[in-house]
Amino acid sequence: MLTNPVWPALAVDDWTPTRETLHMYTQIVGKVKMVLAAPVNHWWHVTLFVDSRGLTTGAIPVGDRILELSFDFVDHVLVARTSDGRGETLVLGGSVARFYADVMALLSRLDVDVRIHPVPNEVADAIPFPDDTVHATYIAEHARLFWQQLVQADRVLRRSRSEFRGKVSPVHYFWGAMDLAVTRFSGRPAPVHPGGAPNCPDSVMVEGYSDELGSAGFWPGGGAEGAFYAYAYPAPDGYAAAEMPEGASFDAALGEFLLPYETVRQAPDPDALVGAFLQATSAAASRLADWPPAPQAPAIPADRASR
The missing domain is CATH 3.30.920 (Metal Transport, Frataxin; Chain A)
Structure with missing residues (x-):
């Protein structure tokens, strides 16, 4: 191993x-x-x-x-x-x-x-x-290790984000579910989200999912050591059956693809594996939902690239 x-x-x-x-x-x-x-x-x-x-x-x-x-x-x-x-x-x-x-x-x-x-x-x-006096445990090493997981996730998510020229979120941490996420948008409105998150007004989800999107990220769930995830809203026909890198699979209960963190950590090239997962899931979402093509990034002149 x-x-x-x-x-x-x-x-x-x-x-x-x-x-x-x-x-x-x-x-x-x-x-x-x-x-x-x-x-x-x-x-x-x-x-x-x-x-x-x-x-x-x-x-x-x-x-x-x-x-x-x-x-x-x-x-x-x-x-x-x-x-x-x-x-x-x-x-x-x-x-x-x-x-x-x-x-x-x-x-x-x-x-x-x-x-x-x-x-x-x-x-x-x-x-x-x-x-809340129930939650009162803070083991410093556990917090530090989680942050280090987030550091690695942040790096690879930022690289994936840079490949998309259309509307895309920052790579940011949502404290509601403890997930680090980045989201791409097709530019088209989405069906009204039904809501249903626990102790969260439905209006929050309606605003968050107002536009057609493909989202990916990392959170401390979905695997023995956490997982990278990806989903589309609304999910197009055939999305769950899209071909993924070895180690990733679709979780029907969650409605998203999962790539366990421990699989990434033990891979010969963790960055490459996560990158392939992010590319495969975003490509499936945009292809199967027939997203309009995003504008192409302009080429960087050689003299600027070297500055």
Whole structure:
């Protein structure tokens, strides 16, 4: 069996307590961004981004200032900074209830006035944040390894994104389901989404899936160590039977293709395998649904490419 230190092993079952706690931590920070940031189509304004130390909100306008909240999975702190030179640091750990109270107090000290709906989304058992003393486990090494999985996923998803010239999302982290995703769009409207996500208004899904799309990403589910996934909405006839690289398969219950992370990690060339999966799934979605051709990227002159 091959091992690749760049693609770390982290069994889903081994880090369930930390994962569930971290999920709620990121929901709290994500909801702060959702309230403060200007709305963007498909809820792109609420997402987090992978960075060199963890996950970050990026710049959030707050009056005439900018706020940034960042999970640092090297030093295991939440860092808050504002463009007027102020900053606060919060050590990660403890119950969700404590983390929620500490984040709200931290923002108040930075003169950031924000009130969120303090209940998680897209989970079946939605314990309000102020009452959640159930989720209180934070094992630093598990959080670090998950971030390193996201680093690898972010790299390959960005490369795939660059191949599409049409409307395409950033590579970003949706805190509702803990997935890192990138989405391509055909340019045509889609049927109204039926909704149905747990503890999530149907209107959220209607906006997110307003246009015909093909989406792919990574999340800590679908395999022993997580999985890369891909789906189309609406799924065209024949999509589930499309030919895929060895190791990938269609999950009828989820309605999407899965490529287990452990299969990728043990492959001779993990980047190539994920790249082939992303290319095959996006090609199947666009071909079977007869997407209009996307504009072609202009050639980069040799003198510019060398600068």
